[in-house]
Amino acid sequence: MTTTLPELEGLLLSERSGVLFVTLNRPEQRNALSAGVLDGLCRIAEYVEKSQMRAVVLRGAGETFCAGGDLKSFRDVFHGDNPDRAQIAAVNRNYGTALAAWDRLPVAVIAAVDGAAMAGGMGLVAIADIAISTASARFALTETKLGLTPAQISPFVIARIGLHHARRLMLTSAVIGAGEAMRLSLVDEIVADADALDAAVERTVNQVLRCAPEANALTKELAHAALETDLESLLDDAAVRFADTMLAAEAHEGVAAFFGKRDPEWVRNV
Secondary structure: OOOOOOOOOOEEEEEEOOEEEEEEOOHHHOOOEOHHHHHHHHHHHHHHHHOOOOEEEEEEOOOOOEOOEOHHHHHHHHHOOOOOHHHHHHHHHHHHHHHHHHHOOOOEEEEEEOOEEEOHHHHHHHOOOEEEEEOOOEEEOOHHHHOOOOOOOHHHHHHHHOHHHHHHHHHHOOOEEHHHHHHOOOOOEEEOOHHHHHHHHHHHHHHHHOOOHHHHHHHHHHHHHOOOOOHHHHHHHHHHHHHHHHHOHHHHHHHHHHHOOOOOOOOOOO
């Protein structure tokens, strides 16, 4: 079933069983992130916030997950006759807006990585709750090699793999394989090939769909708060939130299903 979203530049969308499948669809440009694609990613985040989605799966068409920012489409802005510093900053900031919106989505975000995830593409992997890659996938922060800086993706990459590893990759533009990406916790699972990637995504989605949607949304909110709130305040707030969930319909249904040896009503198969 197609979503109610309008057609978006460089993006393919489909829905199945409460899961939104998003494909970066610019294979001839190695799925580079144009201004139009960034706007589309922001609109998708707005849609998911208002919908009954349970998970989002992000992947790239063709042989590349995402090559990062589309320098060709930005070239006129960067190197025109009268380059506008404020306009350049605004274009760059829009990517941060998209990443922040996806990072805060109240549903599980699954990145399915086949091929290269470079620069901004690595930023998309960093904001995923679960990242699965093929064994041949490659990752790099290539901005400094071009005389640029990984400005908008830095906070998300640092949060994912830690400051030391992020600095090493940012300051060397080193390309790493799936094995090292998994060692750094950028990737959670490695599979053999594209077919195995499809199977792993389906299995992971099914795991997500066995979890209560409101409980998952609250859990993501608390996970973010753990990095932003002092411990005592966080624990106080978490206790109140736990009480709220204990008294809500989902918990009543979940406990009844457990003792009744049946699936709760929110369980769906992809």
